[in-house]
Amino acid sequence: MIEVTNVSKNFGSLSALSDVTLSVEPGERVAFVGTNGSGKTTLLRALLGLIRTSGRISIAGIDVARAPQHALKHVAYIPQIAPPADAPVREVVRAIAALRGIEPRRIAERALAFGLSLELCAATRFVHLSGGMKQKLLAAAALAADTPILIGDEPTANLDTAARGVFFEQIQRSRADRIVILCSHRPDELAQIADRIIEFREGRIAHDTLHATNRAESSALPKPLRTAC
Ligand SMILES: Nc1ncnc2c1ncn2[C@@H]1O[C@H](COP(=O)(O)OP(=O)(O)OP(=O)(O)O)[C@@H](O)[C@H]1O
């Protein structure tokens, strides 16, 4: 489903990715780990066609560099840093929903599960939401899209404990053939969801190992409290 073949990326004299080859099959839950600057985000951005690389990346057999719109129909993405959208939340949600061909209500339902009321925040400018609120909205939009591939770049870094619990519960409950790729620096999160852990070191894959998940009991998690806007 995802094929990365001999992908390299240099930024000036810095080699951010060096000859990375990997494939991910439907249903795999993959964690990208590694120290700061080891190349995780660069590879995710390459998968999303946001940067040009040497080598080849294909999603469902479609070359991402040649036909990004077709390839990326399959992918929902939660970025590490939220885009600086100045529009009100209402419009941001409508735009994402239109792009994905889903009802805005579906995003609102997911956001509410994280403790974020899009009704109360409708008129607030997206840039004025707190870091965690932005991440809740982007995670809700990605989950609502129900694409065959979900990519999250430290998607829970700013979430409160309860929302983090809801996020992983929803990942665990999503369709069995969904590919999930997440970057994380938190071993407890990886233990919950990842059945494959890929460790990056200086732009290369240092280890690619299978991992038995240790799924947390959802009943042990606190319920999200509503955030004020
Ligand atoms: N647009 C860019 N221009 C120049 N250098 C870049 C750019 N993007 C990334 N880099 C460099 O590439 C290297 C890999 O960065 P990347 O963001 O992929 O790391 P990461 O593994 O995601 O780290 P973190 O855990 O901190 O998120 C770093 O040295 C970074 O400074």
Ligand SMILES: [Mg+2]
């Ligand atoms: Mg990163």
